[in-house]
Amino acid sequence: MAATSVEHLHSDGHFVTPQDKYSSMKLGMWLFIATEILLFGGLFAVYAIYRAKFPEMFFNGRDELSLLLGTTNTVILIVSSFSIAMGVTAIQRGKKNLLTFLIIVTLLCGALFGVNKYFEYTAKFHHGIFPSTDIFFALYFMMTSLHMLHVIVGMAILFIIMIFNMKGKYSPSNYTAPEVGALYWHLVDVIWIYLFGLLYLVA
Amino acid sequence: MADGTMVEAVRPTYLDRKGFLSWALTLDHKRLGIMYLVTIMVFFLFAGIMGMLVRLELLTPGKTVMGPDTYNQIFTIHGAVMIFIVIVPGISATFGNFLIPLMIGARDVIFPRLNLFSYWIYVGGALIALVSLLHPIDTGWTFYTPYSIRTGTSVIPITFGVFVMGFSSILTGLNFIVTIHKLRAPGMNWHRMPLFIWAAYSTAVIQVLATPVIAITLLLLIAERVFGIGFFDPAKGGDPILFQHFFWFYSHPVVYIMILPAFGVISEIIPVFSRKPIFGYKAIAYSSIAIALIGFLVWGHHLFVSGMAGWVAKVFSFLTFLVAIPTAIKVWNWLATMYRGSIDLKTPMLYALGFLFLFTIAGLTGLFLGTLAINVHLHDTYFVVAHFHYTMMGGTIMMLFAAMHFWFPKMIGKMYGEAVAKIAFALIFIGFNLTFIPQFIMGMEGMPRRYYDYLPQYHYQHVLSSIGALVLGVGILVMLINLIYCIFKGEKAPSNPFGSKSWEWQTTSPPPTENFEEIPQVTDWTYGYGKKN
Amino acid sequence: MSTETHELGGHIVPYKDLVLVVTALVILTGITVFVSTLDFGYAALNIFIAMAIASVKACLVSLWFMHLKFEDVITWIFIIFSLVLLCLLIGFSLSDEFLRITPKVNF
Secondary structure (H helix, E strand, O other): OOHHHHHHHHHHOOOOOHHHHHHHHHHHHHHHHHHHHHHHHHHHHHHHHHHHHOHHHHHHHHHHOOHHHHHHHHHHHHHHHHHHHHHHHHHHOOOHHHHHHHHHHHHHHHHHHHHHHHHHHHHHHHOOOOOOOOHHHHHHHHHHHHHHHHHHHHHHHHHHHHHHHHOOOOEOOEOHHHHHHHHHHHHHHHHHHHHHHHHHHOO | OHHHHOOOOOOOEOOOOOOHHHHHOOOOHHHHHHHHHHHHHHHHHHHHHHHHHHHHHOOOOOOOOOOHHHHHHHHHHHHHHHHHHHHOOOOOOHHHHHHHHHHHOOOOOOOHHHHHHHHHHHHHHHHHHHHHHHOOOOOOOOOOOOHHHHOOOOHHHHHHHHHHHHHHHHHHHHHHHHHHHHOOOOOOOHHHOOHHHHHHHHHHHHHHHHHHHHHHHHHHHHHHHHHOOOOOOHHHOOOHHHHHHHHHHHHOHHHHHHHHHHHHHHHHHHHHHHOOOOOOHHHHHHHHHHHHHHHHHOHHHHOOOOOOOHHHHHHHHHHHHHHHHHHHHHHHHHHHHHOOOOOOOOHHHHHHHHHHHHHHHHHHHHHHHHOHHHHHHHOOEHHHHHHHHHHHHHHHHHHHHHHHHHOHHHHHOEOOOHHHHHHHHHHHHHHHHHHHHHHHHHHHHOOEOOOOOOOHHHHHHHHHHHHHHHHHHHHHHHHHHHHHHHHHHOOEOOOOOOOOOOHHHHOOOOOEOOOOOOOOOOOOOOOOOOOOO | OOOOEOOOOOEOOOHHHHHHHHHHHHHHHHHHHHHHOOOOOOHHHHHHHHHHHHHHHHHHHHHHHOOHHHOOHHHHHHHHHHHHHHHHHHHHHHHHHHHOOOOOOOO
8 A cells, every 4th residue: 555545544534434523523522612611611710719709899890891792792692603503504404505604694793793892892991991900800801802712713713614615515415514613613602601691790 | 473474464564654744744643652752752851850950959958069049940840841741741642642543443543633733732832831941930840829920930931831732632632532432443342442541531531621721720820920910819819729729620630641541551561461361350441430530529639738728628638538449449450460370570561560569659658648637747848759759750650661661562663672671670660769768758757848958867868869860860761772772773573572462462563554454353352361262 | 303314413403493592592691681780689699690591591502503412422421521520620619718717917
């Protein structure tokens, strides 16, 4: 067997059936989601401790945040999540162009979320609020910026999937990448659901 | 050998392709295993030299060769490099990569590209961490706040490097878990898997679920220094003990990342050289899982004298004792495997016996330290230093050396030199004990760890310890030179020189790129020694 | 709900179900925002309601949008185990924080 064909065998992984590849990719992404839960979990633990220690600081901090912007962003992310979930169903049923359209909707939602976040951050800086202001705002900036980083990564993943989809790579017999990419995007949504509750509602 | 009848036709082995790029961009798990091993040995030698410098400085009270600030930096480099760069990926990334697909009868891990990526972010993280050598940190490897927020040394590069290497660890673990779930050969059900696979699986679970916590902790530490946030800074209302909680939530389970693969290696070696089926297969397999699970519940025993709440400390003390149960189950089973076996004292078996001796000491002194009242006396003394060197060095590194000998014929296709290897083992074993037994005694007498200077009453013990370190260092050098010499000049190895029944030995040495000509059909476990077949 | 499967082994969640889920999510968002403006006299009650609603939303997203409902048992084990570990981390560090006796030192 020539060396090149062996490399091909490795890189393409065609010793694995498509079913195996599909379930492996999904399990891999779920494991990664488990690590993400614990990554943000550290911040949730910090939140729990200081919320209990300094309730006043958290009340005052929350009053500085815009509930309207926060709620808007929550709805935007829910819609984006819905859109990509529809996209997965679409490609499973062979509707390639519908998937492209729904990914574009998702990306637009992600961008809108980012724009809102930008206005929120600049407003905070304008009022002289920085991560070093107090522990509440340290948490606010750490949590939302780490989340924003995930939004950006998720958008990049979905963008690449959109390009491949436009080239016709996905079909009802191969939709592993769209489904796994969508999983990551939903994770971003789920984390935001909790951040919204912790920072804008109950603090 | 029975397998001599196996295919001896000229098939390209995984080592055949030459050239830097064929290695740097390889997707072959065996090559990546070798690359990890070489990288880790380089860092091991570097950190080992740092350790020798520490021992040199402690040869006499007062100043011997360096000032106190340099001393703080040297022992921090020794600890941080050894823990984060060497021992964490020590066996799991090297032999895990090399062996898991071979042992379960697969052609590669499930995500080969991710595997290559993991290797390069590991190297990247290690290099970032090394940037801190320009102005080495002096916090100790634990980076405790608030000192790590205030010290002027380069904390950010090394913590960021550890952060990056954490992702390598997570992705490797993820890769292994999915590989073990999805790529087992037909017939290789969970109770036929070699015990190394069980150990690697348990390790991977910890890697995936504990590492993110250190990632966020170090990210917060960096943010404390860069943005001036105050989660861990008492001056800003923060709590330094919270940092310790977070740090040890990862860093205690991480000792099981280090030791579980070593348990896996010894479970492979002992049956082969005792010519007996492993005793208590299921007990060893499930105790690996149990250690991984209970290991998450004991981190608080590092905080007994930090001012942690009393009843929390009691709970942690109790849970710490629990972890001794599955560990002891394993030791009993290894001993029972050897009972009335036909023991062949080849070098890997010598290391395995050395491991049993050293690890038993390590485990039992661990119980002393887990006892609340005794911990108050022994905390932060040389007793602790000796205890964790018995686990890390006497446990993990000894089994890494054993694995390097045992699978050397499979990896390279040559035999290692038996006589020199035995001499090296003797030097390592004697040197190691000579280094650390005096430290147990000093610790009991109250010598605190990390101190630059000491009272004259500890002098002779420090001298003994330093002599031991020298013997140990010479032993390691002899071992490495022997192995490197045999890569080039060793005699050609047969496919299965030790008569193992595990699947990695049923292919040629060194294995072909695709591992097996045909994926094996598994009908039995791999420990059926002493039966005629 | 759907039991439609596919040659890859994946499940297809029909559009109708997804629309139902997203409607529920938006309604729950409205409820949680409204409840946060009420004053029950106990801040703890607000936290409890907000986190309970957030968890219901997270379950909806993961079960249907993320197809967790149709996943293997091993996926469930890892996700649940990671949540258990999260509870342990929060539980132990929080209980230490509040049961700790701070010595009063006068200089």
